[in-house]
Amino acid sequence: MQTFIASNSKEFAQQTADFLFQRFVQKPDLIVALAAGETPLLPYTRLVEKLIHERVDLSRCTFIGLDEWVGIPPDNPGSCAYFLRNVVLDPLNIKSDRFKLFNSQAADLQQECRNMDAFILSRGVLDAIVVGIGMNGHIGFNEPGVSAKKYSHVIDLDANTKNVGQKYFSEHTALSKGITLGLQTLLDAKQAILLANGARKATIMRKALEGPLSIEVPASIMQQHANGFIFMDEAAAGELTMKQNGA
Template identity: 50%
Template sequence: MQLIVFKDHHDLSQQAAEEIIELVKRKPGAVLCLASGSTPLLTCELLVQKARAENIDLSSCTFIGLDEWVGIPPENEGSCAYFFHNQVFKHLNFSSSHIYLFNALSDSPQQECKEMDNVIFENGGIDLMLVGVGMNGHIGFNEPGISFDLYAHVAELDETTTSVGQKYFKEATELHQGITLGLKHLLESKKVLLLANGSKKAAVIQKALEGEITNRLPASIIRRHPNSTVMIDEEAAAMLKR
């Protein structure tokens, strides 16, 4: 694991966007997996700017969505699908046939998980996975206590996740389950970027990077990945002891 501390959220987001651009230049058919949410938002905006400025063709890339709220339709502004369509897809030339997002309204979420696993396996695995870290240390909807050995699965959401998640919705929304790639997908990805910014993430970053590697704090697994980079700003790094 490599740790890079940046001055601010903009600088770390700029570097993350550049990492994606450089990968696509080297491998036009790269398999990309991105998280949605407030932390990756600026990375997505800068990715769009850089791709357009440099005329980067992403039509051969495969895009994998990290997770989704079970029961939330894609047209809901709080859904991960809505985020990607509005922040990424409508601005870039991703091929719709190469976009794979979880169907949160599926009658069989477990089958959705199997199909997503198969997409990843059939495309040779994930080349780059970009994730954030939740206030409870989750990655995607891999909540505290989850096994490190799972691929895609349906997760019961932690109270912290359901509470913090309300910020993405215009009105109070019942959130009980998430459908997500598992931490085994993260471990098997060729490269992982974990992003965190702001003083509110300082405590969880300190525990993830300097505490015990444990499924009680899923983000700590990043230290087991041989090609991972933790990209944080100075505020998020404030509690690190070394």
């Protein structure tokens, strides 16, 4: 694992954007899975601006959505699909055959999971996967207690996730299940990038990075990844005992 600790949220966003930008430049046919949410919003915004400004050819790249709330339509502003389309895919003019998002309204969600895994497998493996971390240590919708050997799957959401998730919706929304890439998908990816900012994430980041590897803190799986990269601001890194920046 390499850690990159920025002095503030703006620097965090720029460091993350610069790192991801280089992935696209170095591999014109990059296959990348992207999380939605508050944490990656500014990093993605900076990344998109730079990709457009530098006129990087993305025509051979493939974008994958990390997860989705089951039953929430893609035109709902609280959905992960809505976020990724508006923040990344549409601004970059990514064509529909170059990205795949979970259809969380599919009649057969297990088949939807198989379709996602097959889509990725048909292209090899993920070159990079970008994830955030929940207050309960989840990444994607891989909730505490989940098996580390799962690929795409449907899962019952933790109470914490259901409560925190309300912030993405304009009115109270029933959230019960999620559909997500699994921890095995993350381990198989050539690079895994975990993002965290804000003091509220300090305790869970300490547990994830310095605590024991445990399914009760799913993000601790990052300790096992051969090419794991952690981007934080100082607030999120506030409880770490070792604060060594990566090179």
